[in-house]
Amino acid sequence: MSQNxxxxxxxxxxxxxxxxSPVRAFRAVGGTPRFITRGSGAYIFDADAKxxxxxxxxxxxxILGHGxxxxxxxxxxxxxxxxxxxxxxxxxxxxxEEILKLVPxxxxxxxxxxxxxxxxxxxxxxxGATGRSKFIKFEGCYHGHTxxxxxxxxxxxxxxxxxxxxxxxxxxxxxxxxxxxxNVAQLEEAFSLYGHELACVIIEPIAGNMNFVRAxxxxxxxxxxxxxxxxxxxxxDEVMTGFRVGLHSAQGHYAQLLPGFKPDISTFxxxxxxxxxxxxxxxxxxxxxxxxxxxxxxxxxxxSGNPVATACGLATLREIQKPGFFDSLGAKTRQxxxxxxxxxxxxxxxxxxxxxxxxxxxxxxxxxxxxxxxxMTTDCTRFNAFFHGMLDRGxxxxxxxxxxxxxxxxxxxDDIAATLDAARRALR
Ligand SMILES: *Cc1c(COP(=O)(O)O)cnc(C)c1O
Numbered sequence: 172m173s174q175n176x177x178x179x180x181x182x183x184x185x186x187x188x189x190x191x192s193p194v195r196a197f198r199a200v201g202g203t204p205r206f207i208t209r210g211s212g213a214y215i216f217d218a219d220a221k222x223x224x225x226x227x228x229x230x231x232x233x234i235l236g237h238g239x240x241x242x243x244x245x246x247x248x249x250x251x252x253x254x255x256x257x258x259x260x261x262x263x264x265x266x267x268e269e270i271l272k273l274v275p276x277x278x279x280x281x282x283x284x285x286x287x288x289x290x291x292x293x294x295x296x297x298x299g300a301t302g303r304s305k306f307i308k309f310e311g312c313y314h315g316h317t318x319x320x321x322x323x324x325x326x327x328x329x330x331x332x333x334x335x336x337x338x339x340x341x342x343x344x345x346x347x348x349x350x351x352x353x354n355v356a357q358l359e360e361a362f363s364l365y366g367h368e369l370a371c372v373i374i375e376p377i378a379g380n381m382n383f384v385r386a387x388x389x390x391x392x393x394x395x396x397x398x399x400x401x402x403x404x405x406x407x408d409e410v411m412t413g414f415r416v417g418l419h420s421a422q423g424h425y426a427q428l429l430p431g432f433k434p435d436i437s438t439f440x441x442x443x444x445x446x447x448x449x450x451x452x453x454x455x456x457x458x459x460x461x462x463x464x465x466x467x468x469x470x471x472x473x474x475s476g477n478p479v480a481t482a483c484g485l486a487t488l489r490e491i492q493k494p495g496f497f498d499s500l501g502a503k504t505r506q507x508x509x510x511x512x513x514x515x516x517x518x519x520x521x522x523x524x525x526x527x528x529x530x531x532x533x534x535x536x537x538x539x540x541x542x543x544x545x546x547m548t549t550d551c552t553r554f555n556a557f558f559h560g561m562l563d564r565g566x567x568x569x570x571x572x573x574x575x576x577x578x579x580x581x582x583x584x585d586d587i588a589a590t591l592d593a594a595r596r597a598l599r
Contacts, residue, residue: 174218210237223567236581249482276433280453286410286440287315297371299468311543313380366401383532407434445487447480560597
């Protein structure tokens with residue numbers, strides 16, 4: 172029997188479903204999850220010592236690949252100096268300075284340990300700063316597992332959201348309005364109904380939790396106008412896109428297309444920790460002054476700004492600022508995406524794909540979808556067959572059709588070529 176199977180059975184005895192985060196269980200695609208023993212550059216190895224080209228990268232953080240020497244050295248040095256003090260350290264200032272330098276929409280930042288904490292705190296901050304309770308989120312966007320964010324659309328605009336998870340009381344979901352992504356008319360209608368009661372709108376600017384769907388430019392533009400007009404704060408959840416789609420994140424990309432554009436609050440995670448538990452949220456000084464100990468919005472964390480995690484994050488952020496880093500990463504990712512399109516066309520498979528920086532998505536659909544509903548029209552039997560076809564051939568893609576993919580700086584042209592070759596055979 173495969174070691175993966177043995178470990179999975181053992182894991183299921185002591186951990187619910189055998190995993191510590193549901194998507195790892197392969198429920199969407201079937202089969203046995205691979206237990207990973209180590210990673211090196213663009214590769215991960217499972218318990219049967221099988222090698223995979225890794226296109227998950229821990230769901231985004233491993234932008235440099237696994238075991239980058241500079242990052243390893245920084246982490247080892249920090250670990251020798253102490254794991255955690257529960258008191259401030261200079262490295263927290265350095266990391267905050269580094270993030271703020273690259274994200275001009277923020278003047279201050281607070282470090283936390285997970286993306287969930289960052290978005291939860293951002294919503295609390297928006298509510299505290301505006302004195303309002305309601306907020307808008309979009310169907311298909313994931314913002315971590317905070318109660319008020321585990322909500323799907325109600326039966327109509329006049330009704331509020333329904334919990335998507337057991338254990339979330341309807342009362343907690345009642346302030347969450349859930350709208351369709353990229354639907355300007357619905358957004359305008361919601362603002363005309365509740366605009367003055369909205370604390371904020373939270374959005375993944377390039378949604379990576381319904382595969383890869385960009386917020387259309389006119390949609391972002393109108394969203395910004397409406398938030399400003401009604402005094403609601405615009406929260407960009409860049410936990411996935413931050414320092415992943417470009418050095419200035421998704422907001423930098425939108426600011427290029429819409430001069431002067433900026434969100435009010437931003438959240439980060441994944442890449443800023445380089446694979447360690449670290450995340451952040453930030454805004455203008457005017458907004459951040461509401462946060463404890465300056466203001467009345469409480470927020471805290473025993474391991475926040477952890478010295479080993481900040482060392483890992485800082486070393487990672489310094490690497491991605493080296494000249495040409497994103498040009499090269501973006502070119503490699505485009506090479507993969509264009510190659511996949513060609514391979515699909517050769518085999519007559521309906522296919523569309525998109526990418527930005529080191530993040531990509533592909534669909535077994537003839538055109539790029541604009542919202543969650545369309546993403547979910549994908550033929551999942553076909554997707555699952557493709558996923559397993561690739562996995563068998565040593566290519567580790569996300570084990571669900573609604574997840575994005577990630578390329579790292581460690582991926583070589585040969586890795587991309589090997590991936591396309593695997594795809595050619597898997598699609599045949
Ligand atoms: C991953 C993710 C989160 C949650 O971050 P965790 O560190 O898993 O808690 C929140 N928002 C977005 C957009 C994410 O991709």
